[in-house]
Amino acid sequence: MIFRGDEPEQIGLLKKLYPKGNYFMQGDEAIAYGALFAGCRFYAGYPITPASEIAETMARELPKVRGYYIQMEDEIASIAAVIGASWTGFKSMTATSGPGFSLMQENLGYAVFTETPLVLVDVQRSGPSTGQATKGAQGDFFQARWGTHGDHPIIAISPTSVEDSFWETIRAFNLSEKFRIPVVLLADGIIGHTREQIRIPDPEEVEIVYRKLPANEEESKYPFGDVHGDLVPPMPLFGNGYFTHVTGSTHKESGLRDVYTPEVHDRLVRRLHKKLEVHETEIQKWEEYYVEDADILLVSWGVSARPSLGAVIEARKKGMKVGLFVPKTVHPFPGRRIKELSKNVQTILVPEMNLGQMILEVQRFVREEVPVIGVNKIGGVPLTTEEILKEIESSAERSRHRSAD
Amino acid sequence: MAKEIYTKYKMAKYLRKEALPTALCPGCGGGTVLNAFANAIDQLRIDPRDLVVVSGIGCSAWIASPYFLADTLHTTHGRAIAYATGVKVGLPDKKVVVISGDGDLAGIGGNHLLHAARRNIDITVILVNNFIYGMTGGQVAPTTPFGAVTTTTPYRNVEHPLNIAETVASAGASYVARWTTFHVYQLIESIKKALTVKGFSLVEAISQCPVQFGRRNRMKTPAEMLRWFQKNSVPISKAKTLSPEELKGKIIVGELVNREKPEFTEELNFLIEEVAKQYGLGDKNAD
Ligand SMILES: Cc1ncc(C[n+]2csc(CCOP(=O)(O)OP(=O)(O)O)c2C)c(N)n1
Ligand code: SF4
Numbered sequence: 307m308i309f310r311g312d313e314p315e316q317i318g319l320l321k322k323l324y325p326k327g328n329y330f331m332q333g334d335e336a337i338a339y340g341a342l343f344a345g346c347r348f349y350a351g352y353p354i355t356p357a358s359e360i361a362e363t364m365a366r367e368l369p370k371v372r373g374y375y376i377q378m379e380d381e382i383a384s385i386a387a388v389i390g391a392s393w394t395g396f397k398s399m400t401a402t403s404g405p406g407f408s409l410m411q412e413n414l415g416y417a418v419f420t421e422t423p424l425v426l427v428d429v430q431r432s433g434p435s436t437g438q439a440t441k442g443a444q445g446d447f448f449q450a451r452w453g454t455h456g457d458h459p460i461i462a463i464s465p466t467s468v469e470d471s472f473w474e475t476i477r478a479f480n481l482s483e484k485f486r487i488p489v490v491l492l493a494d495g496i497i498g499h500t501r502e503q504i505r506i507p508d509p510e511e512v513e514i515v516y517r518k519l520p521a522n523e524e525e526s527k528y529p530f531g532d533v534h535g536d537l538v539p540p541m542p543l544f545g546n547g548y549f550t551h552v553t554g555s556t557h558k559e560s561g562l563r564d565v566y567t568p569e570v571h572d573r574l575v576r577r578l579h580k581k582l583e584v585h586e587t588e589i590q591k592w593e594e595y596y597v598e599d600a601d602i603l604l605v606s607w608g609v610s611a612r613p614s615l616g617a618v619i620e621a622r623k624k625g626m627k628v629g630l631f632v633p634k635t636v637h638p639f640p641g642r643r644i645k646e647l648s649k650n651v652q653t654i655l656v657p658e659m660n661l662g663q664m665i666l667e668v669q670r671f672v673r674e675e676v677p678v679i680g681v682n683k684i685g686g687v688p689l690t691t692e693e694i695l696k697e698i699e700s701s702a703e704r705s706r707h708r709s710a711d
Numbered sequence: 712m713a714k715e716i717y718t719k720y721k722m723a724k725y726l727r728k729e730a731l732p733t734a735l736c737p738g739c740g741g742g743t744v745l746n747a748f749a750n751a752i753d754q755l756r757i758d759p760r761d762l763v764v765v766s767g768i769g770c771s772a773w774i775a776s777p778y779f780l781a782d783t784l785h786t787t788h789g790r791a792i793a794y795a796t797g798v799k800v801g802l803p804d805k806k807v808v809v810i811s812g813d814g815d816l817a818g819i820g821g822n823h824l825l826h827a828a829r830r831n832i833d834i835t836v837i838l839v840n841n842f843i844y845g846m847t848g849g850q851v852a853p854t855t856p857f858g859a860v861t862t863t864t865p866y867r868n869v870e871h872p873l874n875i876a877e878t879v880a881s882a883g884a885s886y887v888a889r890w891t892t893f894h895v896y897q898l899i900e901s902i903k904k905a906l907t908v909k910g911f912s913l914v915e916a917i918s919q920c921p922v923q924f925g926r927r928n929r930m931k932t933p934a935e936m937l938r939w940f941q942k943n944s945v946p947i948s949k950a951k952t953l954s955p956e957e958l959k960g961k962i963i964v965g966e967l968v969n970r971e972k973p974e975f976t977e978e979l980n981f982l983i984e985e986v987a988k989q990y991g992l993g994d995k996n997a998d
Contacts, residue, residue: 322991350797369986374800374979378793379826386786386793386823387800390765393784394801416787544782545802547760551727551777553785562730562777563785 320509333497338363340475347373348396350387356495357429360401381406385413401427415454416554421486430494441686442495447663462490462637464608468502480515531559537581591634600629603651616691641671648672657681722749730777738933740892740918751902767791771812771839789819803976813840813854828882832975841920849923885910887967891917891940
């Protein structure tokens with residue numbers, strides 16, 4: 307565990323084990339190294355393609371930094387153990403793919419409701435069901451958002467490259483610790499299995515966030531109360547003599563169950579939502595390319611953002627005014643920025659490896675006059691620059707016709 | 712063993728007062744189990760600050776949380792042991808106890824039960840077996856006796872019950888015992904042993920649910936259920952001399968196993984010390 311106070315030792319060790327410099331590795335491995343640099347010292351998981359390399363890397367590396375790896379009996383147990391470990395103070399992670407992610411949903415809801423920090427990596431693969439087990443996809447956009455039941459907020463992050471996987475994993479841990487909420491890292495099998503060069507930084511270059519602990523006995527009595535006015539309660543960890551009660555039932559600020567008073571449920575669930583709303587700018591992150599003068603805007607995420615950028619560059623070479631918006635935080639969705647951008651464009655294209663998921667979020671924020679068109683591909687093979695470029699060209703063609711009418 | 716008759720409830724200091732009175736039905740065996748557990752903690756002089764109690768969902772799960780005054784983790788249905796595994800790895804020096812029902816731990820959570828026993832992780836499980844799904848209204852459970860009537864076996868149960876204690880013993884637990892709520896003092900002793908044994912320990916507490924089980928099976932009152940436990944219990948030593956026919960419908964009580972073998976969190980920590988030393992971290996215990 308990177309205990310507060312243990313940092314000098316851990317930093318020395320990270321430097322020795324993974325000296326700063328360029329490495330050649332898979333996205334899955336980059337996620338594992340990102341977790342190690344973020345201070346993750348507990349991992350529980352169950353093997354599944356294309357996420358297994360995360361487990362394998364963690365099993366090999368964690369003991370070197372005095373961290374714990376457990377292969378549990380299934381995915382339900384994995385996230386359960388991660389939640390248990392988090393309440394003892396560990397920064398904890400599990401990783402899985404489609405079917406395993408489905409199994410984790412009930413306990414993901416538990417983590418949301420009990421405000422338990424953890425990182426859940428879903429290396430998306432082709433579905434439904436066992437689908438094309440070894441192939442990447444982007445079909446879990448809404449499973450991340452709405453997979454568990456009830457009204458609940460969630461943070462989900464999606465990286466676009468191997469190096470990005472390293473940094474976005476760190477950001478996932480930081481957001482999770484800062485806001486006491488599970489964070490889903492929506493990776494995908496293609497980046498997960500692609501090898502690229504990545505630069506491993508000095509551990510000092512990495513900003514690390516720790517969850518807030520109660521400052522005194524009084525604060526520890528309200529593990530679910532807004533004691534600091536920032537909607538994020540300090541977390542009284544187990545083993546400190548606080549007698550903390552944690553339950554997945556509706557609970558009062560003290561943690562005690564109250565499932566009969568409508569106001570108690572209302573107050574708790576609304577605070578959880580508001581916690582993210584108020585801090586939205588800290589949570590959201592996106593990238594923009596050539597959006598200033600764009601007539602056609604591409605909105606793309608994860609693995610599809612790469613060929614999308616390629617297509618934008620090619621289109622620009624041909625003199626077309628095309629821009630790209632890439633949400634890195636996919637939930638809560640940066641719709642407000644898309645709304646702004648959409649004011650000045652004629653068409654929006656949404657390339658993704660599914661039959662249209664994020665496009666529904668985009669549509670919610672765009673005025674009716676602007677057509678929002680999906681560029682969709684399924685079957686386990688990523689979109690290519692050429693395929694996206696073709697769609698850009700036919701959209702440009704269409705809008706030329708429209709303006710001629 | 713000095714038997715003490717209580718006139719005043721001495722164990723109230725171990726309970727979360729703001730959560731009282733308990734939601735358990737009058738005459739529920741859950742109260743006896745809570746009492747036995749509190750007495751075991753008291754007799755062993757375990758500081759509740761050194762305890763983390765984890766439970767799943769069901770009436771029996773409430774024994775531990777919210778009623779017991781310790782760090783308590785009330786989890787999802789069936790998953791208490793898996794949660795407790797993470798807790799134990801994080802707090803290897805604390806006593807991690809799981810108290811929950813038979814439906815919770817052996818039905819939906821059966822897989823976790825077996826694997827925790829196999830790993831031999833140092834968790835104490837008190838499994839309250841009332842032969843029924845009490846909280847949800849008396850449906851058939853994996854422990855419901857063959858032929859018994861429940862709300863989902865209105866004619867009679869045609870499934871065979873799981874022998875939980877034997878199953879967990881063969882899965883590799885360090886300590887396994889079974890008693891009923893009739894055997895209060897033995898139950899306390901076994902819980903004490905389970906808490907002190909290093910490794911996975913299970914105490915199966917056969918318990919009365921007069922409301923959902925007894926009522927439908929000609930044992931309307933708690934006393935009738937306790938009498939049934941008394942009449943049908945056979946100590947393990949005696950059971951060994953009886954034929955399967957003679958043991959039919961009997962509850963075998965006593966200690967099934969008590970053995971030493973490597974414990975999971977300790978092994979994990981040995982391994983980490985080994986690897987960490989090899990890769991540069993000093994020995995944490997040496998100055
Ligand atoms: C995933 C899930 N399935 C079903 C339920 C409903 N449920 C609540 S308690 C319970 C049965 C509990 O039975 P047992 O563990 O034997 O405890 P008892 O109430 O008999 O003490 C069930 C099925 C649930 N809460 N969660
Ligand atoms: S329903 Fe049965 S198990 Fe539940 S509290 Fe009542 S008597 Fe106890």
